[in-house]
Amino acid sequence: MSGFLxxxxxxxxxASFVVATALGAFVGFPPISVLNLAAGVQFGxxxxxxxxxxxxxxxxxxxxxxxxxxxxxxxxxxxxxxRPKWEAMDGAIKKEGPLIIVTxxxxxxxMPFSLCNLILGLTSVDLGSYTLGTAVGLVPFSLVYSYIGSxxxxxxxxxxxxxxxxxxxxxxxxxxxxxxxxxxxGVIAQKALKGAQEDASK
Numbered sequence: 001m002s003g004f005l006x007x008x009x010x011x012x013x014x015a016s017f018v019v020a021t022a023l024g025a026f027v028g029f030p031p032i033s034v035l036n037l038a039a040g041v042q043f044g045x046x047x048x049x050x051x052x053x054x055x056x057x058x059x060x061x062x063x064x065x066x067x068x069x070x071x072x073x074x075x076x077x078x079x080x081x082x083r084p085k086w087e088a089m090d091g092a093i094k095k096e097g098p099l100i101i102v103t104x105x106x107x108x109x110x111m112p113f114s115l116c117n118l119i120l121g122l123t124s125v126d127l128g129s130y131t132l133g134t135a136v137g138l139v140p141f142s143l144v145y146s147y148i149g150s151x152x153x154x155x156x157x158x159x160x161x162x163x164x165x166x167x168x169x170x171x172x173x174x175x176x177x178x179x180x181x182x183x184x185x186g187v188i189a190q191k192a193l194k195g196a197q198e199d200a201s202k
Contacts, residue, residue, distance in 0.1 A: 017042065018055040025059025028114030032056055036142055040149020048146040049139070056142075057135045060117050064130055067121025075122060090123040098129035106137025 021035045035056070039048030067075065079086075093101045102125060105116055120130060 013042065014047075014051055017051050018058070021052055021055025022059035022062065025056040025113060025117075026062050028112070032113050033145060036145035037149040037152075039142075040146035040151075041153045042149075043146075045143065045146045045150045048149065049142045052142050052146065053135055053138055056113070056138060057131060060113070060134045061127070061131055063114070063117035064121050064125075064127065067118055072122060075118065079118075079122075086119045086122045089119060093123050093125055098125045099133050101125075102130050102133025103137040106134050107140065 017039065021032070021039070024030050024035050025032055032052075036048075036052050039052040042048065043051055076083075089101065089105075102120065105111065105120070111119075
């Protein structure tokens with residue numbers, strides 16, 4: 001991660017990070033979880049989360065536009081094993097609404113981000129719902145990863161004294177509570193998404 005951060009142009013670090021995150025979200029490398037941690041290390045929790053959300057949403061939109069306008073036919077011919085999944089997802093989008101389904105997909109950690117972009121590009125999802133659902137659905141996990149990155153930087157740089165057990169306890173408790181809550185949200189979203197897909201296939 002330090003190597004990645006060192007490669008960011010120093011003159012415009014925020015803009016450079018947004019571009020790097022958009023490219024990562026678009027091509028699938030580096031993994032967006034690594035970029036999210038880097039956001040917390042480099043910019044702190046709030047700004048890091050905001051920059052990560054902006055970059056990852058831009059990358060996701062670019063991927064959707066590429067699939068819908070150029071790659072749809074090729075993918076449909078070569079991703080036959082995924083046909084039941086995207087058909088069920090398209091059915092759920094038509095029945096429950098695109099904004100709800102996209103948000104649930106982004107909240108659920110079950111499907112890799114880049115693969116989700118590809119499959120959604122094969123559905124009837126509209127650009128507005130896709131963009132808003134992506135941005136909103138990424139918020140919980142983005143906050144967690146940025147928080148972990150920020151706390152890790154403080155610990156590594158000596159900003160968190162081991163002689164202050166109260167601060168360490170509060171930080172640890174906050175981190176565990178945030179991770180636990182986010183995990184619960186992901187589980188609920190995954191169940192809701194599965195139910196929506198099953199209802200749509202009936």
